[in-house]
Amino acid sequence: MGRFARTLVTAALAVTVVAGTAGWASGNSQQAVxxxxxxxxxxxxxxxxxxxxxxxxxxxxxxxxxxxxxxxxxxxxxxxxxxxxxxxxxxxxxxxxxxxxxxxxxxxxxxxxxxxxxxxxxQILAFDPRGRGQVAEVFGDLERAAHVSVVVPGSDSDATTYDAERAPYTGPAGMARSLRAAAGGDTAVVAWTGYTTPVGVGLDAAGGRLAAAGAKRLARFTDGLDAVGAPDPVLFCHSYGSVVGGLAVRHTDASDIVVFGSPGMRADDVSDLGTGARVWAARGPSDWISDIPNVEFAGLGHGADPVSAAFGARRVPAADVQGHTGYFTPGTQSLAAFAEIAKGAAR
Structure with missing residues (x-):
């Protein structure tokens, strides 16, 4: 089977998954704020x-x-x-x-x-009650920090669920708190729920419309950090947030971008991202995101797998990560590596 035929088959599979499974069908179309x-x-x-x-x-x-x-x-x-x-x-x-x-x-x-x-x-750095709401919160002393990280979450994140009870270390605030604790006192971490995320895993999650809108907001947000004298940030992008980060990173002064549980970054490889930032990728062995086809066809799918050797990202160890949201669990290889990246100590 030729490359074009394989692409069509894979794309058809992606559309079938989007249209036919209960998980994908649970999504509701969102209007970007x-x-x-x-x-x-x-x-x-x-x-x-x-x-x-x-x-x-x-x-x-x-x-x-x-x-x-x-x-x-x-x-x-x-x-x-x-x-x-x-x-x-x-x-x-x-x-x-x-x-x-x-x-x-x-x-x-x-x-x-x-x-x-x-x-x-x-320390609420942004709050917008429109739609499902958006919020950004700072953990640590952003004015004096030697290192700054920004956590960009994926689907189902908004201001209404930001403080909802959930498993520890999973939501944007939990991820940010865990990273700050692991990285130490001279690191500030921002939990940035600053864009309209998909709800569920529907067509919004399979497409790039919300990510494109979010990327513009993320680029402006990081420019705002630079304007007040903050160090160049590290972007930690989870799941659909990695699509946002992939589109935004060329317009930021980020030193590094770390994607985990990623469906793709809308890029064929690291060079296609158009950034001088170091690019890192992690995926745990039981993360269901590995079941999503890595294609981009007719506006659906997010392209190449960031953890594949061909993509060219630096691999983050994640062999002990459980599920799709366990990357910031204390004691995991991934959190230890994330902390080193956040501090600028990783090579």
Whole structure:
């Protein structure tokens, strides 16, 4: 059988899996939440000392950082008081100002599902209640950290489930806490649920539409980290999050990108990612993602397998990982390796 015929057969198999199995059929189509946060119109109509405010949709994070650097503390706090939702989501704004703005925004939302995000001591770097909600939280001291990692989760992650009880070390917050504990005190980790993820394993999970929208948001978020002086980040991308990371990494200053439980990165190999970042890949022996065909055809599937030798990524040991979400379990080979990568110590 020729290569073209094999591709057609594999693609047909992928479509059959998507259309016919109970797991794939459980997905619900999602509308990506994009654009500036709620409250942007009021922000744009306002001024500070007669000066216009930076447009959240057009100003770069570095332009935002320069704008806030030119304000005194009274002016900053007045903007915080009048526009907490915008300030809390404005990449490039001072970190402590964003934390305080998001505590106010969460409380003002009046939604009991988000109440715990406003608890004292939490460092919420982004909060957007639109759709299923998006949230980013910092673990560690991002202002002084020598190393920064960003955890990019996959399907079924949103602000409504962010604090839900689940198995330890599996959700974005659990992964971030576990990595921070393993990597040590000079490493800050951000749990970034900053895009609309697929629900279940349906056509959204098989396609790249949500990943493309998420990649733009991830690239802007990392630019915002750079604008406030944070070190170049390591991106840890789980499952569908690795599709997002694969599309975003060329537009970031990431030092490394680590994908695990990945269905593919929408690239044929490492060179196709268009990045100078080191690329790492892990998959445990019982991870069901290995059953997903590694093809991309008619918009479905995410391409080559990142753990294959032909892809060219550096392999992360994961022989003792259980299932699809066990990569951050304490004591595993994968978590130990992740911590070394996060600290810049891995070779």
């Amino acid at each position: 994009t654009g500036p946060p709620p409250g942007t119109a009021a922000w744009q109509a306002d001024t500070v000392s007669g000066r216009p405010l930076p447009d959240p949709a057009r100003a770069t994070p570095h332009e935002v950082a320069r704008f806030f650097a030119g304000l005194d503390e009274t002016e900053r706090r007045e903007l915080l008081r009048r526009h907490p939702m915008v300030v809390g989501n404005l990449d490039g704004a001072p970190l402590t100002l964003r934390y305080e703005a998001n505590r106010i925004a969460v409380a003002a939302s009046g939604d009991a599902r988000y109440a715990s995000l406003a608890a004292g001591g939490r």
